[in-house]
Amino acid sequence: MRKSTLLIALITAIFSIQSYSCDIHGKTGFMPTNDMYRGVDALTGNGMTEELFNIIIDRANEVYAPVVETEGATLKFHRKWEDGTVNAYANQAGGVWNVHMFGGLARHELVTPDGFALVVCHELGHHLAGAPKIKRFWIPSWASNEGQSDYWASLKCFRRIFQDDNNARIVSKMEIDPEVEKKCDSVWSDENENALCKRMAQASKGLATLLNSGRPVSFTTPDSSVVRKTDDKHPAGQCRLDTYFQGALCDKDLNEDVSKRDATIGTCNRIDNYETGIRPLCWYKPKNM
Numbered sequence: 001m002r003k004s005t006l007l008i009a010l011i012t013a014i015f016s017i018q019s020y021s022c023d024i025h026g027k028t029g030f031m032p033t034n035d036m037y038r039g040v041d042a043l044t045g046n047g048m049t050e051e052l053f054n055i056i057i058d059r060a061n062e063v064y065a066p067v068v069e070t071e072g073a074t075l076k077f078h079r080k081w082e083d084g085t086v087n088a089y090a091n092q093a094g095g096v097w098n099v100h101m102f103g104g105l106a107r108h109e110l111v112t113p114d115g116f117a118l119v120v121c122h123e124l125g126h127h128l129a130g131a132p133k134i135k136r137f138w139i140p141s142w143a144s145n146e147g148q149s150d151y152w153a154s155l156k157c158f159r160r161i162f163q164d165d166n167n168a169r170i171v172s173k174m175e176i177d178p179e180v181e182k183k184c185d186s187v188w189s190d191e192n193e194n195a196l197c198k199r200m201a202q203a204s205k206g207l208a209t210l211l212n213s214g215r216p217v218s219f220t221t222p223d224s225s226v227v228r229k230t231d232d233k234h235p236a237g238q239c240r241l242d243t244y245f246q247g248a249l250c251d252k253d254l255n256e257d258v259s260k261r262d263a264t265i266g267t268c269n270r271i272d273n274y275e276t277g278i279r280p281l282c283w284y285k286p287k288n289m
Contacts, residue, residue, distance in 0.1 A: 029089025030105070030119050031211055032234055036086040037104055044109040050081050052113055053106050060120045063161050067128065073097045088119050090126040092142055099123045110210040114203035118244065121157035125149030130258030130266070134232045145232035147283035150240055152258065154200045154247030155267065159254055167195035174202055179219035187249050187276060197248045204244035212237025219245060223282035230285045239282035250277030
């Protein structure tokens, strides 16, 4: 009887994990639980409008709804512009893969429109970013973990959605961090790819500052911590900046997709002698190390 009860409890827990990657109320989604709130009337000066909020989501949906269809599912965005919650989350319910985006996050003063697009990509990443997956009871769930979702956001998603923009013109109007300039120039000779690298990196800095509770982060001071095993939870803000930046610096072909089981496919890896574009050790533990 006791064994049956434990088995039922285990199955119930696993089913719950398979259904939701984050708290259903959006409190522990893209970022941990917080009491920040940016109402619809908040004037934060970040350039976000309801129209732009929807345009960014529309562009993501246009690219990734067909991809989700190939997985036998339907992609559904929940556009909660009027909700001031500063977060986002993803979940799966049957054949529907949901992404919940909140106006509060979009309006936050540290989140630029490009930063918001990176969060859209992060949430899509829970569905599509591949291994490593969140594990419970040693069983991989449907959801890619937090660090992998960040990495894929700049490695594949943002690049795919915005590759046809005039990125060189967009970046020419931005103030680019010298370290970003140097690193992107060292990896990308193609003008558009180079500009995308800089655009993504700059977008990630505001996000990482938000994720670091408003404390400064820097491209020149990467997180030096080393995990003993891959951490599925939210990395620290500096670690997440490093992850977005490394995704932008990985020169793997955009069309080389990631794998649900093998974390080395479609990504830059130390085992292949990459020194740039690799997932940071502050959350990722390669199998060969």
